[in-house]
Amino acid sequence: MSNNALMLTPEIQEAFKPEVINVMRSSLAPTANDAEFVLFAHKAASYGLDPFKNEIFFIKYGSTARIQFAAEAYLSKAREQEGFEPPDTQMVHENDEFKIAKNAETKELEVIKHEIGFPRGKIIGAYSIAYRKGYRPVTVIMDIDEVAHMFTGQNKDNWNKWTQDMFGKHVQQRALKRQYGLEFEDETITHGEGENTIPEYKPRKDITPNQEILDAPTNHGTNEEDPQLAQAKKEMQAKFKRLGITGKVAKQNYIKDHAPQIGDNPTYQELVGLLDIMDMHIDMKEMQSSDDDDVLE
Incomplete structure (x- = not known):
């Protein structure tokens, strides 16, 4: 469908050229209907995010659509904030010497020692320290057990192949959210049960599962x-x-x-x-x- 037939918002028209919108529709959200695509493009435009840099995604499951904000979105918006400093994100391996302690003043956990040697062994945790001039650092520490579900979920291939990158982005996102007050609202769009939700079903009078x-x-x-x-x-x-x-x-x-x-x-x-x-x-x-x-x- 051409862009002329879409009810594009002023934000979309200001942020993206017509030819870019065409590519977004065909390559980034090919399964979206008109309303879903407009919402996806509007959110990208409103938040100033680049879908081509994987800062925002459109995902479709049968009759349910989801607009998902990526970890890159948080880093991109944090860079625009006053006092931004790059975060420090590290993996903790089983052979590392790693210690954390609660700061008596802030009452928050802080990394007080992290020394590495080789071989480092398996990844057992990760942390990210989000810095900002004029503010106390925000530290988020995670045990790998907290993300165990990611290794069997929808994005399991990437988590198993690129564990360090995926785990690092995950913990970094949480630190940036807290330090810079960032909060994006993911959107789930449900249109009811579609025709292809359950394949090859035969109608039954009894709809209560035995x-x-x-x-x-x-x-x-x-x-x-x-x-x-x-x-x-x-x-x-x-x-x-x-x-x-x-x-x-x-x-x-x-x-x-x-x-x-x-x-x-x-x-x-x-x-x-x-x-x-x-x-x-x-x-x-x-x-x-x-x-x-x-x-x-």
Whole structure:
């Protein structure tokens, strides 16, 4: 669709030339509908972020879209603040000599010693110190266990291959947010259940999941159930745990809300569709984790 047909905001028109908007639409948000793309472009323009520098992303899962701000966005905006100084972000390895202590005056944890030698061993943690002239440094320290979910989530390939870079950006983002008062609002757009949310479902009158689904065995050595089906049920229970959904009623309600076509005898294909939706919700939960963690600090 041409830019003339899009209801572009003044911010978008001021920030991006028409040819740039065309490239954004075709290469950075090809799955976005008109409204989603305009919102994506408007947020990029309003915050002064460059989507081509991976400062802001558009992500689409079925009928759900998400506009996600990257760690680079925080560093870019921090540079524009008065008194900016580059942050110091480091990995802590298992053979490093590393000590932290609480500052008696500020009551905050600070790194008091970090010495390295070789071999350094595996990465066990990271920290970032956000400096700013006229302000006390802000230090964020994280154990690698706090980001364990990232190594199995939607961006797991990058986290496993580029652990130092990904972990460093993650902890640095949190430090910059606190030091410079930066806060970007990620946007999740849900249009309801789309046609392709659950593939190849057959309509059923009974939309309440049978208790047999929720009580699925974790092994299949005592019955003649299809091994693939049993494994899918096992994975479903594991994903419920990752989503923090416990109890039979809560699980029934989740299935009823997101996969109402599933009845008392689900097919393997139906469970695969449900698992895809659960993966989407797990991924979106993980994307929000860094923002949610700041509330606890």
